[in-house]
Amino acid sequence: MAAAQANDKPGWRRVLAALGNRKAGFMLLFGFAAGLPYALLLGTLYAWLSDAEVDLETMGVFSLIGLAYAFKFLWSPALDRVDIPLLRRLGKRKQWIVTAQIMLGIFLVVLSTLNPQTALGWFSLLAGLGAFASATQDVVIDAWRVDIADEVATIDILSTVYQMGYRIAALVGGALALFLAERTSWPTVYLTMGAILLVVGIAGLFAPDTDASVIETNESDPHGLREAGQLSPRIRFMALGAVGLLWGWALITVGVFMVRSLASDPGARPDSVAFISTMGPLVVVATVVIPSLIAAWLVRIERKGTNLLKQAAPATSAADRMLDHLYRALVLPLTDFVGRLGWALVIVFALVLTYRITDAIWGSFAYPFYLGELQYTKDEVAVASKFFGVGALMIGLALGGYLLTVLGRMMTLTLGAFLAAATNLLYADLARGGAVMQAVSDASGFTWLVSELGGDPRLAKLMMAIAGENIAVGIAGAAFVAYLSSIVAKGYSAVQYALLSSLTLLVGTLGRGALGKMIEDQGYFDVFILTTLIGFFAVALCLVEWWRQSRLGKAAGIVAPGG
Incomplete structure (x- = not known):
């Protein structure tokens, strides 16, 4: 009833009603938490390195940082399906959000204790791990926003509030950080920002999380894929094998590039711009285009009624259950897309x-x-x-x-x-x-x-x-x-x-x-x-x-x- 009344309010009154919702408040906080490390690691960090008189060629070691954000979808299936040991009770999404925020806070605090001139290797490693944690946080916060939206805190309002938090963080992590560095020091700036993220991580413990029933509708029955009328395991595993090989190649390709980017010899480091220009499209073709075509093929044969199980065929081994789990993580998100949207x-x-x-x-x-x-x-x-x-x-x-x-x-x-x-x-x-x-x-x-x-x-x-x-x-x-x-x-x-x-x-x-x-x-x-x-x-x-x-x-x- 309250939701219906909120939706009846026109214009600004409806916006203000939604902003007063607890979910919108945490959305603003999480938007800030997503934007702050991005600003600190992809922009402000280079000002610190410049002040420390680190040469431009050596700064090339940080080329891997942007790649974590560009290719974050490569590990997103794990975030949808894998639980962190002992932290599942926090919630499907919250377990990852809070962990990422606390890790980011720790990384920034430790980073503040390092001298980029004398400990560049550790400095770059922490920055790279921070970017990975930040990109991971982005994936899960985006999923959290979709999952917790309701008739009062609508997806439109939550999306707007998220961007507001993100932009405020860009200002804090950019202009304000430069202002503070001018009057204090770079270690003080990063120590302060790390402490802020630790506080956000603790506050995140009290955020609402996804309604478990929403997620479980897709995984409530561990043998749901093997019931009568579902695609035969042989067809599913063929599709999973092809998609798995493509995603595996993409992960290895990006991972090798990141490792090479950490080389101590600046001359041995690859060109990040050239990598994105040449391999970027191939990674997208391998992980999006071809898997989407495979998903379309699966949807087509399922609708035609061919290669379907005539009776239930429960998994008989741990390997079967693992393959079902991987299929849910890698293939089902695409078949859902294709099935709902078609051409x-x-x-x-x-x-x-x-x-x-x-x-x-x-x-x-x-x-x-x-x-x-x-x-x-x-x-x-x-x-x-x-x-x-x-x-x-x-x-x-x-x-x-x-x-x-x-x-x-x-x-x-x-x-x-x-x-x-x-x-x-x-x-x-x-x-x-x-x-x-x-x-x-x-x-x-x-x-x-x-x-x-x-x-x-x-x-x-x-x-x-x-x-x-x-x-x-x-x-x-x-x-x-x-x-x-x-x-x-x-x-x-x-x-x-x-x-x-x-x-x-x-x-x-x-x-x-x-x-x-x-x-x-x-x-x-x-x-x-x-x-x-x-x-x-x-x-x-x-x-x-x-x-x-x-x-x-x-x-x-x-x-x-x-x-």
């Missing part, structure tokens, strides 16, 4: 690959654009992008959460894609001198405000452009996380969400080399026009997916504005 999975994958490309693909070139092309100072860029920009992003996230409750998920998703694409034109204007941005800033009185606060009047147009883009990215981010969370199944949320979120980063990562060359050859203006056009491709896919979901809703007799 629409192609639309979903295309949307996932392209939705965030407009901001992801050129993000690496933002600082060269601000500092080199536009000739702003580091202090000006810090104020515009880190402080003012983060504030605008938070406004965008809040607005995205509001629009999700008012317009619906698909309308907000499409609007976010359009705005994220269109705001690239703001930067195109800056690349041509920023006449439009300056005129808007002058007319709105923003230039006067910046001047009164002691800023350069020309800084106002950069702040206007960053504000416009970050508000758009906030709306798009809130809608996109909500969309991804809505299409995964609760029983397989860790694997399915990890796959989708990893694909989100793929095209942007692979396209940066080509984009850098285009900037050198043609300049920034043409690049921003191109990213705008690419963004409109994502808008078209949103419309197709919106139409597909609308048809499904009508077929089921459900009418929901905006999807």
Whole structure:
């Protein structure tokens, strides 16, 4: 009854009601816990190494850190199916979340005691283990968000709150950490951040966890796969063998690269950019594309009624039970996807690959654009992008959460894609001198405000452009996380969400080399026009997916504005 009343509240009242929910409070905390180590290990750590006068070539040892996040889906099946000894009583997801947070706290505290000049080997090992624990935490927190959503703390609200926590952590682990380091020391900063994560880990013990019955629906009967009408064990094990070999190859390939990256000789370390560009697509083909085709084949023969058990065939050995367990972990998440979505999975994958490309693909070139092309100072860029920009992003996230409750998920998703694409034109204007941005800033009185606060009047147009883009990215981010969370199944949320979120980063990562060359050859203006056009491709896919979901809703007799 309370849930129904909460859903009747319009707009901001519904958002505020959801934010008062205990689950939303822990979602904010977990979002912060997910964003803090990412900021500390992939950004701020390099400032510490620079201050310690560690040369750039030696810093290449940290190339493995980003890979932990890019390929986190490779160990996600274990997180969906394996329990930590003695900790299962904490809950299906909480056992991993709390463990990862406490381990991260310990890693950061120990890291604070090391000198990167004299103990670089231990320093890099701890940073790599920290990245692995952080990526693991991300997988399980994403699954937790999907699993605990209800009619009050909806998946849309939880997704928005998660991103807010994540962005606050980016500010704390980035700008605030730099501020503290300037006034204290880097060991003090990392000791403080480690202590914060230890406190979060302890607080996480009191978080609600997944309703066990939701997970157990997929594994309540250990012999469910062997009942009459199920696929024969021979067919299942053939599929498992093929998928297992592909995933095994991917794990070994990434693992070998990480070990080589830890080599003491800088000249022996592989190029991480080249690895991602060449092996990244192959890993995705091996772990996503081919297994999806195998899953489609399994769904097809099951629906045709061939190769099915005519009577129950219970497992007779530990090996049979282990194979069933592996099948549930590796193959069933994909057969569930294919079975529910069918050919629409192609639309979903295309949307996932392209939705965030407009901001992801050129993000690496933002600082060269601000500092080199536009000739702003580091202090000006810090104020515009880190402080003012983060504030605008938070406004965008809040607005995205509001629009999700008012317009619906698909309308907000499409609007976010359009705005994220269109705001690239703001930067195109800056690349041509920023006449439009300056005129808007002058007319709105923003230039006067910046001047009164002691800023350069020309800084106002950069702040206007960053504000416009970050508000758009906030709306798009809130809608996109909500969309991804809505299409995964609760029983397989860790694997399915990890796959989708990893694909989100793929095209942007692979396209940066080509984009850098285009900037050198043609300049920034043409690049921003191109990213705008690419963004409109994502808008078209949103419309197709919106139409597909609308048809499904009508077929089921459900009418929901905006999807």
